[in-house]
Structures are given as structure tokens and as C-alpha cells.
Amino acid sequence: MSAAPQKTKAGAEKIDVTVSAVVPLNELVTRFEFRRTDGRPFPPFSAGAHTVVEMNDDGRTRLNPYSLMSDPADTSTYAISVRRDDQGRGGSLYLHTHVGVGDRLTLSYPVNLFPLDLRGRKHVFLAGGIGITPFMAMIAHLDRMGGAWELHYACRSKALGTYAEDLMQAHPTRAHVYYDDQNQRIALEDLLDGQPLGTHVYVCGPKGMIDWVHTTAAAHGWPDENVHSEEFLAPQPGTPFEVYLSRSDITIQVGESESLLEAIERCGVDAPFLCRGGACGQCETDVVEAEGTFEHRDHWLDDDEHASGKKIMPCVSRFDGKKLVLDR
Amino acid sequence: MTIQFNEETFRDDYSFRNSDWAIRRFPFPFHEDSYMYSVNMEQHQGGPEESVYEKRFDVDEHYVAEMQDRALVLAEDPLRCQSLPHMTLAGWDTLELIMVSKSEDSPDLFELHRDGDRWRWINKPMGIDHTFTFLDETTLPCGPLEYITRQAQGDFAVLDQRGDMLYMDAGMVTTQADWSLDFDIGMDFFEWHAPVPLANEMGIFKRALKFLLNVRQGSPARRLNWTMTVNPLLDTSPENYHKWGVQKSSLTPANIGAKQHLRVELQTFYRLPRSNGLLFPIRCYLIAFQDLVTIPKWGRRLHRVVRDLPEELADYKGFIANRPLMLDYLGQYDDGLPTSPGVWPDLETEPPLQT
CATH class of the missing domain: 2.40.30.10 (Translation factors)
Incomplete structure (x- = not known):
């Protein structure tokens, strides 16, 4: 219109x-x-x-x-x-x-890619390390609204247990902390077994932990829609490369410690973005021409799209090769 | 300007009228001489002064009468307003958004005074002065969604977002273009759009969903949609089709100018901050053909759009049987001159009708 x-x-x-x-x-x-x-x-x-x-x-x-x-x-x-x-x-x-x-x-402005399922009758939080942070807000919210929750939080040691002491003190029956250096482990299978119908599980932590929770929950018959995860990908450093932006008609250099998206922005080209972590899909960009190998690191494109070489998520993914032309 | 609220009806004697002001600010939906679907979204960050796009929630001369009509519909059929149990927080989000927006955008009509969770809401046109506790349902006469949408023009669909999908889990729907909240409640985005012809094949819904999932807090979006309605009926629902459907066959060459209305929906999209839901207000504007053709550009263009619209669309929009009658009428206002691009009336620059 x-x-x-x-x-x-x-x-x-x-x-x-x-x-x-x-x-x-x-x-x-x-x-x-x-x-x-x-x-x-x-x-x-x-x-x-x-x-x-x-x-x-x-x-x-x-x-x-x-x-x-x-x-x-x-x-x-x-x-x-x-x-x-x-x-x-x-x-x-x-x-x-x-x-x-x-x-x-x-x-x-806040963007939520890891929301609570508000239909949940109970929410089980599984945190690894700094993955505790979104759960701090979720716990405050559910306490205000009178929602049921429990937390299982794995951290390396007492000294590195961010908010662990505070949480156990404030919620002695709901917050459970596990210290790696004391060989304490989340008994995930038992935990998943005993939950009432309508429970949702949320995991935030390292990739290994997220995969472990998804696999174990699936093996125990949990529906996929009841298992939620968030893994923030930080863009990884890599070999510098060159890109031609066809719509803007400029050639840009992507440095070792900047992402492709950051390099595009640095050169004054307006590109959409939202999460900058390979999850939201907002920065999806069409590949016009490529001779080389893509280093796809996003969660957004599916395997076929990754293999096609027709799309790239410039916030986390990189390229290694002779020539890359993007529609931007 | 100070709005004079009309005393008018959208049923029985149909005394609904648009003033000259309302005609000039009508959201004419065609930016060129033809129409096809598109994901025609743009940011909803204001618009020209006095236009329907200026404020987050437009209030016009029909406000009080539309709210009276909504109360009549709800009295007959309470299921026009529903909210699944997990949507109460989204209802409070909606109440907050509308109260804050209206009190900031139209301070002469609405006031909101907040002291922590103690809120006082003043709605001058409707004579309401109510103090309540935010997030405490017991302090309102009904649920938060119903409370505020009994005081806001247009329908409201409240969508829950889960796993990259939107669900129609709450709403207030009394001024709809032939769809039913009671039928659609709980459906996902593709299910409730299933009856729309052509658009799915064109990939419209997939792209629209992707866009909507990414509507951000602080960055609302909008688009227009349109259809045709005989008589100025707000409630063209499937539930009441037996009452209004027959009226479509009451058109004659003598009465079509007064009876036939172009119906335009200003659809807006807001990310709701506390629930992460999506609010989808659908505001209905009606204009009689005889009023619309007083804007020469619009008369010329509407004739061309109706004439060239694909059969499937004319059928889906429910006016295929009346299209010949419409073309006879509108043809009188199309002298074949070119029209200026864009939707605005351009009264100063567009030539009057050549006869």
C-alpha cells in the first residue's frame, strides 16, 4: 500500500x-x-x-x-x-x-527468542554456567504470577557459581545447584520421569548440554514442543575474506575478528538484523555467486539450504574461497 | 481538532454517515489502477497529520456509535470475545498498550494516571472514570482484553507465538469481514488463512508469517486490506450471515450509490512486551460509493480496480454477483484520464470529472 x-x-x-x-x-x-x-x-x-x-x-x-x-x-x-x-x-x-x-x-528494544510457553502448568529450568541469566528473569516473572517452576543449575565450582548461593537461599526447595568440581551431575532421566503432564523444559547452556537435554527428553517420549532451548552463538574469528555486495556495488574486506554482518555495516550498507546470533532469520542474505566453501554456523537455515550455497546468515557465518557475491 | 461524535447506527435504519472530514481522510487502499495481493507491510510509526495513520489507535467521529454497536453484538453473542486461559497476560498487555497510546496520542479524550499498579483510566467520550489494580482481574468488571476492547474501535486478534508459529488464542471480533473468532480460536496461522484463494500458491502466507514472527517491540507494522459491504454493516459475521447476506441482493441502479460501501481494514501489528504475544488490531472503515466518487481520483481508480479484478478475488470478497451493477455505476465516474500514483485524494492537482 x-x-x-x-x-x-x-x-x-x-x-x-x-x-x-x-x-x-x-x-x-x-x-x-x-x-x-x-x-x-x-x-x-x-x-x-x-x-x-x-x-x-x-x-x-x-x-x-x-x-x-x-x-x-x-x-x-x-x-x-x-x-x-x-x-x-x-x-x-x-x-x-x-x-x-x-x-x-x-x-x-528487547527481543525474545526464548519465551516461556505460557500454557505450561510447570516449568523446569536447566542451566549450564552463564546460561543461568534468562532463568533469573523467568523465575522473577513466575514468582509474581504464581507459576510453578524448578531450577537445576550446573556450574564449574562454588567460586564460579554465578547467583547459585542467592538462588538456593531464596528458593531452598526449588533451586538445585550442581558443582562439576564436586562431581555433582543433574540426574536428567529421573528428573524427566517425575514431571506432571503439561510440564515444559527449558535449557540454556553450552551446545553439548542442549543436545543432551533434547536427546534424552526425546528418548523419554517428551514432545518436542515441550522442550525449549537457547544457545547464543558468538561469531567466531576466522580467516579474512573479500565480498562483493552487488546491490550496493562495493567490495568489502571481512577482517579476522569481525563478522560478515559487522563488515557490511562498517562499510555503511544498511542490513537487517535482530539476534546477531544465527537464530532469528532476519539477516538472511541471498548468494549471487560463490567459488569456495561456506562456514555456516547458524540455526536458521536448514541442511538443504546450507548445502545449496544460495543463502548465508552474515551474523555468524563466514566464507573461505576465491569469490563471493551477495545480494545486498 | 475536536471530534464531534456522530449519533448513528450500523443496523436497522443505517443512519451511519461520513462527514466531509471523514471522507477526505478515508484510507483508500489502492495506490495504482489495479490490485493484486502482496505482503504490503510498512512500519506503523505515525503518518500525515489528521490521517488515520497518524496515531497508534485512530479515534474518529464514529467512536461512540461503534462502541454501542459492539455492546449490542456482545449482548446477543458473548462468544465474540474469547481468551484461552494462557492469554490473560496478553490481555493486560493489550490494555496497557491501548491505554498508554490513547492517553499520549489523544490527551483531550483519554487520561491514564499510574501510581505503581494502581491505575486510574478516564475515557471522556464514553463517560468512564475507573480506578483498578494492574494485573489484578478482580478489580475490573470483566477480563482485561474485553474491558479495553469495549472501548477501542476495530477488532482485535491476540496471537500467541510458539515455536515459530502464531496461534489465534484470544480476540474481540464484532466488526469482521465474514470470519469467526469462535471458529478460528486456537488455530495456527496457516489454518485460519486456509479459505483465502490464490495467496497460498503465491507464497504470500509463508512470507507474511516470517515477517510477523519478527515484528519487534517498539516497531509496530501495518497494512491495508479491503472488501465490499452492502449497507454500512459493521457486523458481517458468518454467525449472522442469514441476516446480512440477503441484503446483497437488494442493490438497484437507483440505490447502489448510497447502499454499496467500500470496506477497508487498517491492520496493525504490535509485539506485546510482557507476554511476547502479537496484537493484531483490525480497524474497519466504511465509505458509501456516492461519497467515495466525490474524490475524482478515487472514482476513476475504483472503477478500474473493480473491473480488472480476477474472478477468484471478486468471488472471495463476495461481490461477484453485483459486479456488473457496480461497474455501471462506477463507470459514470471514470472519464479515462490518468490518475496520480499513491493513495491520497490529491484534490488540488487531480482534474475534476470530465463529462
Whole structure:
């Protein structure tokens, strides 16, 4: 129709925030709390949602997604908990080493790719390490709404058990913590066996844990729709490569520690995105021509699409070869 | 401007009328001289002043009368408003979105005063001043979705999003173009669209679903849809087809200008923040042919669109039997001159009808 046509920038609707607290939780994890710079309340969000944090790292824009872990009903504050990744491309390191109280950042509106199934009569949460963060918001939400839940949380050690002590203290019968260094393991099969009809299971953690939960639940006859997972993929560094963007008619270089999407943005080409983690499908891009090998790392395209060489998700996937032309 | 609310009916004596203001701001849906389906979505971030796109929820001269008509429909058939048990939070989301938007966009008509969870809502046109506790259903006379949509023009479908699919799990539907909430409740996106011809083969629904799943908080979207209605009926439901279906055969060359209406839906899409559901308001605008042809560009264009529309679409939209009569009438307002691109009336630049 284009009644009143408007070009809205991809990834528009951002929120300017000021860091209101920086709370180191242990050797690796720090919580960052934000207030809106304009003093207004934040929009409410649904438990499980993430925000994309925009950082200006010495002229270079970094965009990293983090689960919102504050109470969704508290519109005065948004909080994220960030695990320092010394091997990563630097977003978490930047937050840990450069961002302090009073600093300004930009957040995207919340996006939820890991929502609660509101039909659930009971919710069982399985967390591994920093995967605890979305469950912090879910627990706050269910406590307010009177929902039934239990948490099983595996972490490396007491010292690295982010929020583990707090959770056990606040919810002694519902929160269960397992320490790897004490050889404690989640008894998943027993756990899945004893659940009432209408229970939903949610897992957030390393890929191995997610696969383990899906496989075990399926083997125990759980319907797929009742098992939910979220794995944030961080773009991995890789060999630099060159891409020709046919619609924009420019050739760009993708550096070792930036994603293809970041390189496209750096060169001033407007590209859609949402999760920046290979899950939402928003940045799907058509391949016009390719001589080489794709390194597909997304969850969005199916195996056939990966094999076809006709599509790529530039937020996490890369390319190794002589020539790549994208419709962008 | 201050709105004068009409005293009018959408049934029996059909006293519904559009003022000149309402005619000029009518959301004419055809941006060119022909029509075919498309995923014609755009951002819903305002629009030209006084247009129906300007505010998040447009309030016009028909507001009070439309709410009276909705109350009559609900009194006869309470199943026009339903909400599956897991959709109560989405109902509160809807109430919050509408109250906040209306009080910010039309402060002369609506006020919202919030003190924590204690909310006071003032709706001046309907004479409501109510204090309640947010998220506490016992403080409202009915569920949150029903409460607020008895005070908001248009139908509301509330969709739950689960596993890359949308489900019609709640709604308030009294001004619909021949579909039934009671029939569709609980259906997924492809199931409730199954009756629409051609579009599925064109891959429209797959693309539309992908778009809708990605509608973001803070970035609502909109599109237009249209059909034809004989007499200014809001409630053209399957439940009442026996009452309104027969009226389609009451058209004559003498009465068609007054009786035949173009019916346009302004559909908007909002991500609901607390429930992660999707709110789909469907706002119905009606205009009599005789009023529409007072805009020369629209008269020319509507004739060409109706004339060239594929059979399947004219049949699906329910006017294939009346198409010859419509073309005889509309043909009088098409002098063959070219029309300017876009939907606006362009009264200053488009030539008057040449006779």
C-alpha cells in the first residue's frame, strides 16, 4: 500500500542508557545495570528476552546480545550479566575492562527468542554456567504470577557459581545447584520421569548440554514442543575474506575478528538484523555467486539450504574461497 | 481538532454517515489502477497529520456509535470475545498498550494516571472514570482484553507465538469481514488463512508469517486490506450471515450509490512486551460509493480496480454477483484520464470529472 511510506533503519528503535551499577560477581562474571538516560521508564519485557548492547570501542561499533536478567516487572532498571571471554572477539572484554558507572551505551528494544510457553502448568529450568541469566528473569516473572517452576543449575565450582548461593537461599526447595568440581551431575532421566503432564523444559547452556537435554527428553517420549532451548552463538574469528555486495556495488574486506554482518555495516550498507546470533532469520542474505566453501554456523537455515550455497546468515557465518557475491 | 461524535447506527435504519472530514481522510487502499495481493507491510510509526495513520489507535467521529454497536453484538453473542486461559497476560498487555497510546496520542479524550499498579483510566467520550489494580482481574468488571476492547474501535486478534508459529488464542471480533473468532480460536496461522484463494500458491502466507514472527517491540507494522459491504454493516459475521447476506441482493441502479460501501481494514501489528504475544488490531472503515466518487481520483481508480479484478478475488470478497451493477455505476465516474500514483485524494492537482 505504502500509504505513508517511511524508510525505517534496520535495527531502529534503540534506547540510550547510562550504566548505573557494575557488580563483579566472581572471577569471570560481572553484572551491568542500566538506567534510561532520558529518565523515563524502560519498556516492560518478557522473561527470556535479550537486548543487543551497542558499544563504541575506539571508533569501532560492537554489537553483542545479552539476556536481560533483571525482574521484567521492574521498569526502572535493565540488567545483564556478562561472562568475560578472553578468547572471543572482544565485546565482553570491552565491557569488563572499559565500561564503568556513568558511561553511556545504546541498547536495542528487547527481543525474545526464548519465551516461556505460557500454557505450561510447570516449568523446569536447566542451566549450564552463564546460561543461568534468562532463568533469573523467568523465575522473577513466575514468582509474581504464581507459576510453578524448578531450577537445576550446573556450574564449574562454588567460586564460579554465578547467583547459585542467592538462588538456593531464596528458593531452598526449588533451586538445585550442581558443582562439576564436586562431581555433582543433574540426574536428567529421573528428573524427566517425575514431571506432571503439561510440564515444559527449558535449557540454556553450552551446545553439548542442549543436545543432551533434547536427546534424552526425546528418548523419554517428551514432545518436542515441550522442550525449549537457547544457545547464543558468538561469531567466531576466522580467516579474512573479500565480498562483493552487488546491490550496493562495493567490495568489502571481512577482517579476522569481525563478522560478515559487522563488515557490511562498517562499510555503511544498511542490513537487517535482530539476534546477531544465527537464530532469528532476519539477516538472511541471498548468494549471487560463490567459488569456495561456506562456514555456516547458524540455526536458521536448514541442511538443504546450507548445502545449496544460495543463502548465508552474515551474523555468524563466514566464507573461505576465491569469490563471493551477495545480494545486498 | 475536536471530534464531534456522530449519533448513528450500523443496523436497522443505517443512519451511519461520513462527514466531509471523514471522507477526505478515508484510507483508500489502492495506490495504482489495479490490485493484486502482496505482503504490503510498512512500519506503523505515525503518518500525515489528521490521517488515520497518524496515531497508534485512530479515534474518529464514529467512536461512540461503534462502541454501542459492539455492546449490542456482545449482548446477543458473548462468544465474540474469547481468551484461552494462557492469554490473560496478553490481555493486560493489550490494555496497557491501548491505554498508554490513547492517553499520549489523544490527551483531550483519554487520561491514564499510574501510581505503581494502581491505575486510574478516564475515557471522556464514553463517560468512564475507573480506578483498578494492574494485573489484578478482580478489580475490573470483566477480563482485561474485553474491558479495553469495549472501548477501542476495530477488532482485535491476540496471537500467541510458539515455536515459530502464531496461534489465534484470544480476540474481540464484532466488526469482521465474514470470519469467526469462535471458529478460528486456537488455530495456527496457516489454518485460519486456509479459505483465502490464490495467496497460498503465491507464497504470500509463508512470507507474511516470517515477517510477523519478527515484528519487534517498539516497531509496530501495518497494512491495508479491503472488501465490499452492502449497507454500512459493521457486523458481517458468518454467525449472522442469514441476516446480512440477503441484503446483497437488494442493490438497484437507483440505490447502489448510497447502499454499496467500500470496506477497508487498517491492520496493525504490535509485539506485546510482557507476554511476547502479537496484537493484531483490525480497524474497519466504511465509505458509501456516492461519497467515495466525490474524490475524482478515487472514482476513476475504483472503477478500474473493480473491473480488472480476477474472478477468484471478486468471488472471495463476495461481490461477484453485483459486479456488473457496480461497474455501471462506477463507470459514470471514470472519464479515462490518468490518475496520480499513491493513495491520497490529491484534490488540488487531480482534474475534476470530465463529462
